[in-house]
Amino acid sequence: MRTVTTVAELRAALETARGKGRSVALVPTMGNLHSGHIALVKRARDEAGLVVASVFVNPLQFGANEDLDSYPRTLAADQEKLQSAGCDLLFAPTVEQMYPHGQQQLTRVSVPQVSEGLCGGSRPGHFTGVATVVCKLFNLVQPDVAVFGQKDFQQLAVIRRMVRDLDIPVRLIGEPTVRAANGLALSSRNGYLSAAERDLAPILYRVLTTLADQIRQGRRDHAALLAEGRASIEAAGLQVDYLELRDALSLETATAESRQLVLLVAAFIGRTRLIDNLQLDLDSLE
Ligand code: AMP
Numbered sequence: 001m002r003t004v005t006t007v008a009e010l011r012a013a014l015e016t017a018r019g020k021g022r023s024v025a026l027v028p029t030m031g032n033l034h035s036g037h038i039a040l041v042k043r044a045r046d047e048a049g050l051v052v053a054s055v056f057v058n059p060l061q062f063g064a065n066e067d068l069d070s071y072p073r074t075l076a077a078d079q080e081k082l083q084s085a086g087c088d089l090l091f092a093p094t095v096e097q098m099y100p101h102g103q104q105q106l107t108r109v110s111v112p113q114v115s116e117g118l119c120g121g122s123r124p125g126h127f128t129g130v131a132t133v134v135c136k137l138f139n140l141v142q143p144d145v146a147v148f149g150q151k152d153f154q155q156l157a158v159i160r161r162m163v164r165d166l167d168i169p170v171r172l173i174g175e176p177t178v179r180a181a182n183g184l185a186l187s188s189r190n191g192y193l194s195a196a197e198r199d200l201a202p203i204l205y206r207v208l209t210t211l212a213d214q215i216r217q218g219r220r221d222h223a224a225l226l227a228e229g230r231a232s233i234e235a236a237g238l239q240v241d242y243l244e245l246r247d248a249l250s251l252e253t254a255t256a257e258s259r260q261l262v263l264l265v266a267a268f269i270g271r272t273r274l275i276d277n278l279q280l281d282l283d284s285l286e
Contacts, residue, residue, distance in 0.1 A: 022049030026143035031055035061129030239267035
């Protein structure tokens with residue numbers, strides 16, 4: 001695997017690969033890689049001749065009080081993991097390479113509707129930062145296919161909408177969430193948790209699965225159900241940011257008629273904010 005840090009090197013490496021007729025898959029990440037990221041790289045390996053990963057902690061998507069400075073940067077370990085997973089090319093640019101003209105006057109991509117509420121409500125500007133950097137990565141790499149995790153369900157919805165609305169010629173793949181044996185969704189931010197907090201964290205997935213079971217069994221009093229879920233999470237000592245049931249296709253609030261559903265949660269354990277979600281297809285029950 002080759003690592004490049006500049007746009008010029010990236011373009012040159014891609015030109016060579018394309019000259020040999022290889023299709024290109026892109027896996028964008030912020031690094032500090034775990035098995036969830038590696039599953040995306042392996043999927044990319046199955047999909048294309050050249051697998052490109054990016055590691056870039058994107059300042060545009062962090063709010064003023066968020067963890068941009070403390071976000072773990074572990075490039076050497078990431079390189080080893082990517083190499084073992086079959087990645088061909090790693091793009092690990094500096095902030096100056098990505099935003100050579102600064103961030104203040106930068107053209108941005110904002111995706112209405114699906115960016116609103118949920119994480120977009122708690123993290124103003126976050127999804128504009130995500131859409132902008134992903135749009136730039138798509139323009140730089142021009143991948144045939146790009147692989148993202150369903151773990152960041154709203155993020156994937158935002159990127160799907162951007163690709164649709166801006167006619168970006170890329171095929172998107174959403175990979176299922178990789179979890180620890182206790183159900184906790186793998187996340188770079190799990191590293192912030194103390195041992196005691198780590199024991200509490202699986203409550204999120206437990207509550208999602210309990211709520212999903214009840215919906216499958218026919219419960220449709222969504223507000224009461226979500227209030228019960230919220231109470232269970234808070235009883236475990238976490239602070240719920242949101243717990244919602246949405247239509248999985250539109251991301252609008254689910255109605256009694258919605259058949260493709262997604263439960264989404266964000267909660268603080270101490271100072272660490274974790275997210276998770278669970279999809280439910282009521283049509284597949286019949
Ligand atoms: P991040 O480095 O957190 O920005 O994530 C980079 C990509 O990895 C995104 O597409 C995430 O959705 C995906 N990802 C993060 N955690 C997981 C996980 N546990 N399982 C699958 N994909 C994940």
